[in-house]
Amino acid sequence: MRDVYVIGTGITKFSRLEYPLVEIAAYPAIMAMKDCGLSKVDHVYVANMGGSRLNHQTSLASALIDHLSLYPSGADSIENGPASGASAIKEGYQAIASGMHDVVMVVGAERMREANNLEATDFVASLAHPLAEQIYGVTLPSLAGMFTRLYMKKYGVTSRHLAMVAIKNHTNALKNPFAHLHAPITMDGIMDGPDAMNNNPMIADPLRFFDMCPVSDGGACIILASAEVAKKIKRPKIRLAGIGQATDTHCVHEREDPTDLLAVKEAARRCFQMAKIKPKDVDVAELHDAFTILEIVESEEVGFFKKGEGHLALESGYTALNGKLPINTSGGLKAKGHPVGATGVGQAHEIVTQLRGEAGERQVKNAKTGFTCNFGGFGNNVVTLTFVKE
Amino acid sequence: MKKSILGYKCKKCATIHYPNRAICRKCRNEEFDVVSLPEDGKLLTFTHLHNPSGDFEVAILDLGIVELSNGCRLTGQMKIEKPVIGMKIKSQIEVVRQSGYKKFYGAVFYKA
Numbered sequence: 001m002r003d004v005y006v007i008g009t010g011i012t013k014f015s016r017l018e019y020p021l022v023e024i025a026a027y028p029a030i031m032a033m034k035d036c037g038l039s040k041v042d043h044v045y046v047a048n049m050g051g052s053r054l055n056h057q058t059s060l061a062s063a064l065i066d067h068l069s070l071y072p073s074g075a076d077s078i079e080n081g082p083a084s085g086a087s088a089i090k091e092g093y094q095a096i097a098s099g100m101h102d103v104v105m106v107v108g109a110e111r112m113r114e115a116n117n118l119e120a121t122d123f124v125a126s127l128a129h130p131l132a133e134q135i136y137g138v139t140l141p142s143l144a145g146m147f148t149r150l151y152m153k154k155y156g157v158t159s160r161h162l163a164m165v166a167i168k169n170h171t172n173a174l175k176n177p178f179a180h181l182h183a184p185i186t187m188d189g190i191m192d193g194p195d196a197m198n199n200n201p202m203i204a205d206p207l208r209f210f211d212m213c214p215v216s217d218g219g220a221c222i223i224l225a226s227a228e229v230a231k232k233i234k235r236p237k238i239r240l241a242g243i244g245q246a247t248d249t250h251c252v253h254e255r256e257d258p259t260d261l262l263a264v265k266e267a268a269r270r271c272f273q274m275a276k277i278k279p280k281d282v283d284v285a286e287l288h289d290a291f292t293i294l295e296i297v298e299s300e301e302v303g304f305f306k307k308g309e310g311h312l313a314l315e316s317g318y319t320a321l322n323g324k325l326p327i328n329t330s331g332g333l334k335a336k337g338h339p340v341g342a343t344g345v346g347q348a349h350e351i352v353t354q355l356r357g358e359a360g361e362r363q364v365k366n367a368k369t370g371f372t373c374n375f376g377g378f379g380n381n382v383v384t385l386t387f388v389k390e
Numbered sequence: 391m392k393k394s395i396l397g398y399k400c401k402k403c404a405t406i407h408y409p410n411r412a413i414c415r416k417c418r419n420e421e422f423d424v425v426s427l428p429e430d431g432k433l434l435t436f437t438h439l440h441n442p443s444g445d446f447e448v449a450i451l452d453l454g455i456v457e458l459s460n461g462c463r464l465t466g467q468m469k470i471e472k473p474v475i476g477m478k479i480k481s482q483i484e485v486v487r488q489s490g491y492k493k494f495y496g497a498v499f500y501k502a
């Protein structure tokens with residue numbers, strides 16, 4: 001297989017965006033083309049989850065090709081739930097590694113806030129099992145709540161640990177101009193103070209409001225290329241060195257130990273093996289913290305920490321921006337935002353920005369190796385990526 | 391006739407699946423017997439979901455996962471005042487969701 005490099009990147013602010021889905025996809029694409037100086041690509045992959053349901057827009061990739069006048073390049077829309085973004089990157093990788101294409105654009109775009117919050121939650125809940133979960137009113141927050149309760153009991157994670165994730169990621173987001181939430185929060189404000197329980201109401205206990213990511217619109221793009229093309233582009237050389245994907249049971253209740261996220265573990269193992277690195281080699285990581293508990297558990301399952309010790313690493317500051325392994329420097333899904341289909345591409349954007357040394361105030365010093373975990377379903381389809389600076 | 395949730399018992403290795411699938415996850419056999427799942431079990435975990443979707447005319451929807459006495463697990467709604475992990479439950483079939491004129495039946499867990 002041929003080596004694959006990231007040569008261009010672009011992103012919108014994750015927020016409420018008042019323009020059509022195709023423009024949310026087009027804006028970061030144009031940014032990425034300008035970033036690498038190319039005006040043509042061989043193929044376009046567009047990750048999106050909710051276009052048909054929320055925006056009355058199917059075949060987003062074809063619509064984007066037209067908007068960018070990129071015909072007759074090939075184009076495919078990719079839907080793999082909240083892991084659509086990293087799945088699309090994987091498709092792009094395969095197209096170049098196989099020798100089929102030399103330059104591929106990968107875009108993720110989502111416009112969720114056209115719907116109200118309940119409709120958006122209901123839409124995301126459509127990835128749960130229709131008969132065994134959906135009919136009962138099971139939503140992603142409720143699955144996360146049931147998971148968290150078990151995790152707390154088994155491993156001694158507390159609500160304060162969860163709040164620490166939120167505070168860390170909100171703090172990081174303050175340094176990311178593209179983040180959805182620029183709202184500093186404190187332990188006093190969301191846990192301890194007299195107004196804390198009003199500020200931070202229960203959503204799916206034990207998970208509270210500040211344990212949940214916001215509902216965001218947003219788009220991101222990376223352009224991938226062969227070594228031959230990358231050589232001619234005057235940008236830092238960032239190689240997409242590893243990809244891992246794994247699946248698990250559709251229903252959470254069928255997992256032997258429901259506190260395990262085996263697809264995360266296996267996807268990471270495959271990814272590190274392909275990249276020929278170990279978890280300890282990672283300098284900066286973006287983990288899929290749609291719920292605060294997930295950052296802690298994923299940090300264990302991917303191998304950064306032992307099972308049951310992720311919250312201790314968090315507590316010690318190990319995963320803070322100035323820690324040994326900064327996690328979610330972008331603000332994570334928690335504060336950067338979670339435009340579902342775009343999220344995986346957004347995570348890759350952050351890691352490439354860090355490895356290029358262009359992350360400004362949130363730059364991790366000497367970051368050479370970065371990792372992303374894009375979590376689909378409630379952990380039933382997970383895609384992980386490793387990027388290396390050369 | 392008394393309603394019950396139907397599990398799918400693999401004809402080869404006897405693993406009981408819920409919900410159904412085409413191929414057994416333990417032994418890859420493709421034939422199943424349909425069996426009624428028992429009503430008794432224990433509560434594995436639960437949550438109180440605030441502001442559920444519009445089909446549920448309640449402010450808080452209680453949801454849980456239980457392990458039935460035959461080892462099969464179910465997700466369902468819960469009507470238990472002070473739920474505790476590990477407590478004994480009994481499941482009952484009721485209307486769990488009403489969307490317009492459409493009624494969905496499913497498992498509701500009570501204290502045993």
Ligand SMILES: [Zn+2]
Pocket residue numbers: 400401402403404405414415416417418419
């Ligand atoms: Zn079997």
